[in-house]
Amino acid sequence: MPWDARDTMSLRTEFVLFASQDGANIRSLCRRFGISPATGYKWLQRWAVEGEPGLQDRPRTPHHSPNRSSDDVTALLRMAHERHERWGARKIKRWLEDQGHRMPAFSTVHNLMARHGLLPGTAPGIPATGRFEHDAPNRLWQMDFKGHFPFGGGRCHPLTLLDDHSRFSLCLTHCTDERRETVQQQLVSVFERYGLPDRMTMDNGSPWGDTTGTWTALELWLMRLGIKVGHSRPYHPQTQGKLERFHRSLKA
Template identity: 30%
Template sequence: MSHANAALTPVQRARIGRLVVDDGWSIAEAARFFRVSWPTAAKWSQRYLERGRSGMDDRSSRPHRSPNRTPQPLVRKIVHKRIKTRRGPVEIASLTGAPASTVYAVLRRCRLNRLSHVDVRTGDVVRRYEHDHPGSMIHVDVKKLGNIPDGGGHRFVGRQQGARNRRATPGTVRDRYRHELIGRAFVHTVIDDHSRVAYAEIHDDETAATAIGVLIRAVAWFAARGVHVEAVLSDNGSCYRSHAWRDACHDLGIRHRRTRPYRPQTNGKIERFHRTMSDGWAYSKHYNSEKARRAALPAWLHFYNHHRQHSAIGKVPPITRLNNLPGHYS
């Protein structure tokens, strides 16, 4: 690509070629007129004669042959070690006999120099997907959280004070191991695959009846924002394998799909949302009670949907990806 101070841009090169080839100028005259050397004017004139205007662009300096390039069998061996064992360049160099610099060059050329391109659990190259419009697919799941005792949990007040708060909280029971239990909060979450807009409700169980109620209200919530839900993806939890869930999806006109067993990566978008929700809401600050934490969820969801920049969709809030929002058009 021509730099800013180049004497000849592709347009000027073509002018030299036209003057010499088409108009009969001598190479010396063209070189004097454009203030370049005779060999330069001759080169571009010859290129114009052979290839016309298309020959005026810069060509790659890469050689046609590279005899010393890393052999393909060695490249495949390096890539295999990287994907299956997630080793670094130095370790792979020890296993393959190639210099570490060569291993790193191969990994960089194959876009495997960063382990973020490789799945943490399986070692396979990460394959990302996204449905092309809102409502094409929603993801559903349940996030289980331990209830916060009155006065705060051990994360913020320490284990001793947290244990005292737990014993003093009404409704605390002991299991057979003498552990104090104050119950769990089941956060039923729904997230749109295309826009990442999220909907969530907190309940005290994860039964099929509760999950169906959340789905019905979530579909209505998305419909109020101009999104028609076409399909839903869930894991293999008991509430999602029930006949009641199947019938509810049929009544709503929604196709139901389930992930492969022991394969949470398929539902990775909502798993990543759970991590964001935990960091941004569930464990973000000191709550004096479970009631206080549950009361803070709607405000955080509004922030997530309307204000928080989402790196996976171009650093814009998820709500900006929804079409036909009420009030957008008059």
């Protein structure tokens, strides 16, 4: 998928949306989009700092800018922290190096992370007790089906959607199946009423995830809307603990 095959800006936007997802393989994405890892990281850095305007072409500037190194490293650290909020400086540094980026000394990484509130226990929204709750509505939504049961000659598949911060039930509706088209139709109604969340978490079953590690059509649709997509760890329902408690309340 070379850059000149489609509009350059739309390709850059699509690349950074995919690359910003939890667990994204940056090198694999770069191969898929026909760009070098250095180019891919450049767009990710600009996206992290400036958003979409940072993806525009800009005039060439001298290679030796006194603030560029620190700014670029900080952008990378912010991107890594967004995916791995509980990691410390040493682990973040090693992970970025494994991704192919040249990093400064550990002390520099640690100081930059401390300065920008990226160290565990200093980042906003991460309580010291280990219980996680986002600090505002629409930061994270949790979504799942609550099983299914006979209903009116067919089956009822209750679709549930919960806001992580407020525990407000955004959606509790009857669905006749668990197909992607059905879920998307319900999500459109929820988005029109409550707006778009920053992130959505689901389990790994259909239609949310794919055991092969490829993105599903539903995930791609959400990412193109600018929503980050995450999945609970297999056999670890605590990841969606608030939704699990909500389901238990429904059952009771």
